[in-house]
Each structure stands twice: as C-alpha cells, then as structure tokens.
Amino acid sequence: MALSAQKGRLIAVIGDEDTCTGFLLGGIGEINKKRESNFLVVDKNTSVPDIEEAFRSFLKRDDIAIILIVQNVAEMIRHVIDSHVQPIPAVLEIPSKECPYDASKDSILRRAKGMFAAEDLR
Amino acid sequence: MTLGKKMAESENINFTKLCEKLDDVALEFFNTLSTLYEVQDKLEETMKDGFLNLSRSRYSMGIKSVSCLQWNENNMVATTKVCVDSDSSCTPFLLQENKTADGNALYVSPDTESTTLRYRKAASKSLPDDDSDKIEDLIPLKKMESSSKEMTKSLKSKDPLHWFGVLVPQTLRQSQRQFQDAVELTVTIANLRTKLLSLRKDYVGLKREKKALNKTIT
Structure with a gap:
C-alpha cells in the first residue's frame, strides 16, 4: 500500500496539564466518535492504575502510532512500559516541566545499551 | 595446495x-x-x-x-x-503535518497571505507597466481563493489556537x-x-x- 494512500495515525500523550496543553496546541489532540481521547492529564489525584489503564488502552488502539509519556509518569508504570516490545506503537519518554530528561532511565536506550556486555568486548 | x-x-x-x-x-x-x-x-x-x-x-x-x-x-x-x-x-x-482529514493545509503562511493582499489592493489602482503581467498571473489565484474561502474558514476553526x-x-x-x-x-x-x-x-x-x-x- 502506498504511503500517501494510508490513513494517518495519531500521536497520544500522557503527561501533566502543561505538557498536554502544549502538544494539543501543536495539533495532535483528537476525540473520536466513541468519545475516546488520545491524551491523559496526570495530576496529583490520578492513581497509578488509572495511568496504567490509559496506557494499555493506547497500546490496544490501532489508530495510534506513537505514545508520548512524560518521564516521571513513565517511572510510575515502568513495568508496563518494559513489557511492551512491539515497534508500533512506539513509546517515547519526554521531559516534563519539572524534571529534565534522563537517558539512563529510558527503557529503549537501556535495552539497546545492553547488547554490549563486558564479556563480549574481551 | x-x-x-x-x-x-x-x-x-x-x-x-x-x-x-x-x-x-x-x-x-x-x-x-x-x-x-x-x-x-x-x-x-x-x-x-x-x-x-x-x-x-x-x-x-x-x-x-x-x-x-x-x-x-x-x-x-x-x-x-x-x-x-x-x-x-x-x-x-512519516509526519503528516498540518493537514486536516481532507488533506488540505490548515495554516496559510503569513508571507503568501500578505503578498496576495498587497496585489489585490494594487489591482484597483493605476499601476506601472512592469507590474501588469504580475497581476495577470494572480487572477486565477484570486479566483481559486474566493472558491475556497468557505473551506479555509472551516479549516481555520480547527486550529487549536482558537480555543x-x-x-x-x-x-x-x-x-x-x-x-x-x-x-x-x-x-x-x-x-x-x-x-x-x-x-x-x-x-x-x-x-x-x-x-x-x-x-x-x-
């Protein structure tokens, strides 16, 4: 199938209010006919199971290609992110307003670095 | 060997x-x-x-x-x-940027917008000879603009900035x-x-x- 003929997929975002406002301002927000949104605002009242559920529902949706998740929220559901190994949807950890991005915490980069074990280099 | x-x-x-x-x-x-x-x-x-x-x-x-x-x-x-x-x-x-479901561009670049407007104003006044061919070129563009006026309006309403x-x-x-x-x-x-x-x-x-x-x- 030609790339141009394909239907565009969405970018989902999980993060604090400002991150969501920014990315929605960037034009990625959508609420479909079933009233399902592609974003989740995480505040102090949002529980970890809620975040986990939203993340799993984004993984299941076939109209989502990339999931952006703020790194400090990603830390809360690290086990779920680590268990996702499929290339699509791609899960990207982004910096938040409060916490800068730390590459050593990133699931994919940790996985990629793991291929160079010390014994291989001997 | x-x-x-x-x-x-x-x-x-x-x-x-x-x-x-x-x-x-x-x-x-x-x-x-x-x-x-x-x-x-x-x-x-x-x-x-x-x-x-x-x-x-x-x-x-x-x-x-x-x-x-x-x-x-x-x-x-x-x-x-x-x-x-x-x-x-x-x-x-691959990013499908600034496009609506119809595949039309959402944002009109400010440069194009200002140039077209300037030419429109100039068309009503008397102009020097070297500008006349520029205006002729712009006439079909003008027609196109008027036909897609409603479309642009609906597209602009989708701009998140208007929230x-x-x-x-x-x-x-x-x-x-x-x-x-x-x-x-x-x-x-x-x-x-x-x-x-x-x-x-x-x-x-x-x-x-x-x-x-x-x-x-x-």
Whole structure:
C-alpha cells in the first residue's frame, strides 16, 4: 500500500496539564466518535492504575502510532512500559516541566545499551 | 595446495568479512545513538521554550485562561498525524503535518497571505507597466481563493489556537510553533529508536554467526 494512500495515525500523550496543553496546541489532540481521547492529564489525584489503564488502552488502539509519556509518569508504570516490545506503537519518554530528561532511565536506550556486555568486548 | 588448506583459507576470508560487517554495524549503531542524544537535547530545549512561552501567555491572559478548561472537547480533530510504513526498518514514521482529514493545509503562511493582499489592493489602482503581467498571473489565484474561502474558514476553526480566544498573544503563537517543532522532533526520535533496535537485531545476529564460524575454524 502506498504511503500517501494510508490513513494517518495519531500521536497520544500522557503527561501533566502543561505538557498536554502544549502538544494539543501543536495539533495532535483528537476525540473520536466513541468519545475516546488520545491524551491523559496526570495530576496529583490520578492513581497509578488509572495511568496504567490509559496506557494499555493506547497500546490496544490501532489508530495510534506513537505514545508520548512524560518521564516521571513513565517511572510510575515502568513495568508496563518494559513489557511492551512491539515497534508500533512506539513509546517515547519526554521531559516534563519539572524534571529534565534522563537517558539512563529510558527503557529503549537501556535495552539497546545492553547488547554490549563486558564479556563480549574481551 | 591441498583441499583442506583451501577451505581453511576461504573460511578465514569469510571470518574477516563478517568481522568487518560487525564493526560497520557497531559504528552505525553508535552514530545513530549520538544523533538520538542530539535530537533529544533539541527536543528538551524546544519544549522548555514552549513551556516558557505558555507561562508568559498565562501571565498576560490570566491564570485560568490557558488551561485544560479551554480545550474544545466537542470538536477536537488532530491536525498533525503520522503515516506508518511497516516495511521500512529505518524510518517507519512519516509526519503528516498540518493537514486536516481532507488533506488540505490548515495554516496559510503569513508571507503568501500578505503578498496576495498587497496585489489585490494594487489591482484597483493605476499601476506601472512592469507590474501588469504580475497581476495577470494572480487572477486565477484570486479566483481559486474566493472558491475556497468557505473551506479555509472551516479549516481555520480547527486550529487549536482558537480555543484560547481570537486575539491571542504572540507568546502563545510562539509556544504553538515550538510545540509543533517538538512533535516533528518526536517523530524523528521515534524513527531513530526504531533504527537503533533494528541495528541491535542485526548486531546480535552477526555475533551469533561469528561465534558459529569461530567454532568451525578452531
């Protein structure tokens, strides 16, 4: 199938209010006919199971290609992110307003670095 | 030369080629990794500027004027989408930027808009001779504009910037531009990560091959 003929997929975002406002301002927000949104605002009242559920529902949706998740929220559901190994949807950890991005915490980069074990280099 | 000696020599050549291939993949991997770190830094910078401009616009518009309460949840349509090419292992994600479901551009660039308006005004007045052919060229463009006037109107209503009012401060526009750039950068990062994982797969495969060949040589 030609790339141009394909239907565009969405970018989902999980993060604090400002991150969501920014990315929605960037034009990625959508609420479909079933009233399902592609974003989740995480505040102090949002529980970890809620975040986990939203993340799993984004993984299941076939109209989502990339999931952006703020790194400090990603830390809360690290086990779920680590268990996702499929290339699509791609899960990207982004910096938040409060916490800068730390590459050593990133699931994919940790996985990629793991291929160079010390014994291989001997 | 005996047959055994010949076979050992060809195996040695194969082994050297495999080692070179392995080195190439490792180098490519580190190059991609350094590019990824650069783009990550760029994303962090862009988002930082975006947050700062968002705070500035909140300062000038009022605390409650830039929050989730302004989001238009009744008619929220994504203007930026991603095309997925699952066959490509290096760049599977392609940004479908600023386009609505109809495939029309949402934002009219300010340069084009101002130029057309200037020509329209000039057309009604007397003009020097060298400008006349420019106006002739613009007539079909003008017709096209009038026919797509309604369409542009509906497209503009989908601009998320309008959730926050009609006359929004410049800082909010800048913030929007920065977050649009951030979206572009995230797509680049997604592509680089996919490339990284595919290189990792190649490396592991080649390493296994090398081990097997090493055993046969020794």
